[in-house]
Amino acid sequence: MGRVWTAIGLMSGTSMDGIDVALLQTDGETLVLRGPSAGYAYDARFRERLKQGLDDARSIGKRDERPGTLAELERDLTERHADAVRTFLRENNLLEEKIDVIGFHGQTVLHRPDHALTVQIGDGALLTRETHIDVVYDMRANDMIHGGQGAPLIPAYHAALARGLSERGEIDAPVVFVNIGGISNLTFIGGDGVIAYDSGPGNTLIDQWVEAHAGIPYDQGGMIASEGAVLPELAKRYLSHPFFTAEKRRSLDRNDFAPPSGSEASLEDGARTLAHVTAAAIIQSARHLPAAPATYVACGGGRLNPVIMRDLASLADATGARVLAAEALGLNGDSMEAEAWAYLAVRSLRGLPLTYPQTTGVSHPVSGGRLAAKPEA
Numbered sequence: 001m002g003r004v005w006t007a008i009g010l011m012s013g014t015s016m017d018g019i020d021v022a023l024l025q026t027d028g029e030t031l032v033l034r035g036p037s038a039g040y041a042y043d044a045r046f047r048e049r050l051k052q053g054l055d056d057a058r059s060i061g062k063r064d065e066r067p068g069t070l071a072e073l074e075r076d077l078t079e080r081h082a083d084a085v086r087t088f089l090r091e092n093n094l095l096e097e098k099i100d101v102i103g104f105h106g107q108t109v110l111h112r113p114d115h116a117l118t119v120q121i122g123d124g125a126l127l128t129r130e131t132h133i134d135v136v137y138d139m140r141a142n143d144m145i146h147g148g149q150g151a152p153l154i155p156a157y158h159a160a161l162a163r164g165l166s167e168r169g170e171i172d173a174p175v176v177f178v179n180i181g182g183i184s185n186l187t188f189i190g191g192d193g194v195i196a197y198d199s200g201p202g203n204t205l206i207d208q209w210v211e212a213h214a215g216i217p218y219d220q221g222g223m224i225a226s227e228g229a230v231l232p233e234l235a236k237r238y239l240s241h242p243f244f245t246a247e248k249r250r251s252l253d254r255n256d257f258a259p260p261s262g263s264e265a266s267l268e269d270g271a272r273t274l275a276h277v278t279a280a281a282i283i284q285s286a287r288h289l290p291a292a293p294a295t296y297v298a299c300g301g302g303r304l305n306p307v308i309m310r311d312l313a314s315l316a317d318a319t320g321a322r323v324l325a326a327e328a329l330g331l332n333g334d335s336m337e338a339e340a341w342a343y344l345a346v347r348s349l350r351g352l353p354l355t356y357p358q359t360t361g362v363s364h365p366v367s368g369g370r371l372a373a374k375p376e377a
């Protein structure tokens with residue numbers, strides 16, 4: 001057996017709810033041994049700073065610009081990631097010298113694939129100084145330089161997981177991994193390889209809706225949505241967006257879809273309608289796949305919203321497919337993205353591809369990421 005790396009993955013996603021941390025032992029190819037994981041929530045004040053950062057980022061023209069509050073925010077975000085690593089190591093009785101690399105996503109503050117511009121704040125050099133562990137970061141940029149959408153990057157990891165599952169005969173193929181995050185994305189594992197793309201708005205619409213109209217960060221357990229009814233015209237307005245019928249699959253920015261205005265629906269009906277839109281967008285986008293999926297493996301926080309999951313199961317059933325939460329297959333739907341960043345960091349160190357023409361539209365398989373090497377002891 002070849003070399004095995006011990007990697008930590010760090011993910012701060014478009015929901016901006018906190019930092020997901022996961023440990024993986026992997027060769028960056030077929031060997032994947034999942035270790036402990038954790039989530040460290042941002043406080044409300046820092047979430048507000050992140051939202052301000054998204055506004056400040058709108059004026060960015062070149063990816064290294066840090067207008068407004070972004071320079072200070074990037075430093076503080078990185079310090080929080082260093083704290084998360086230190087806490088994770090302590091909570092799991094791990095020694096930093098036993099960790100070969102950290103895969104550091106940072107926080108996407110701007111994503112404009114049509115302009116080959118994607119910006120994730122996160123200072124790899126600062127993180128390695130703070131943790132004394134090598135850091136691979138900025139993993140989306142090279143894909144865009146070669147014509148890709150810069151996202152999604154998780155498909156290479158989904159493919160590694162799927163190999164294990166199909167060897168154990170646990171799922172009916174074709175399988176689709178669906179990440180129901182702030183934005184949702186699909187990874188199709190079929191006979192002729194992997195196909196992936198963003199499938200539409202995810203939790204971000206519900207989150208913004210309940211934050212604006214109930215002052216809470218998300219609809220826990222879908223409690224509010226369960227009190228409401230789907231408004232067909234409002235749902236249709238979202239599901240008839242040209243994103244779904246465009247010839248070319250596009251990756252999404254958090255702000256590509258906006259929540260309804262407060263006058264268009266009650267709190268409950270708005271939450272219910274947006275939960276339906278989240279589920280229906282997945283099935284609608286799956287129509288672009290080369291074959292109808294037989295199994296959807298749901299990961300990401302949206303799988304914890306029963307209203308989304310009920311609609312998804314019902315809509316998938318109508319196409320002959322079933323929906324499983326990642327946990328039903330012994331996977332962890334909360335830590336999967338952080339696991340992926342650990343996996344991709346090892347692939348980056350080995351110069352292996354992170355993205356492919358059929359996952360981001362990149363011209364050819366390309367690796368990516370920048371290495372911030374730990375300071376000499």
Ligand SMILES: Nc1ncnc2c1ncn2[C@@H]1O[C@H](COP(=O)(O)OP(=O)(O)OP(=O)(O)O)[C@@H](O)[C@H]1O
Nearest residue numbers: 013014015181182183203218220221300301302304
């Ligand atoms: N118990 C719950 N009930 C309902 N919704 C939940 C629950 N827990 C999490 N969520 C939803 O999941 C979201 C977080 O999901 P996740 O962490 O997968 O998003 P993300 O990784 O930030 O997004 P992306 O994948 O787009 O980067 C929360 O903002 C919330 O909308």
Ligand SMILES: CC(=O)N[C@H]1[C@@H]2OC[C@@H](O2)[C@@H](O)[C@@H]1O[C@H](C)C(=O)O
Nearest residue numbers: 108111151152153154181183185337
């Ligand atoms: C630019 C960016 O951060 N995109 C995210 C977002 O969140 C979900 C979806 O859109 C996905 O394409 C991507 O993140 C996941 C982790 C990915 O790159 O696979």
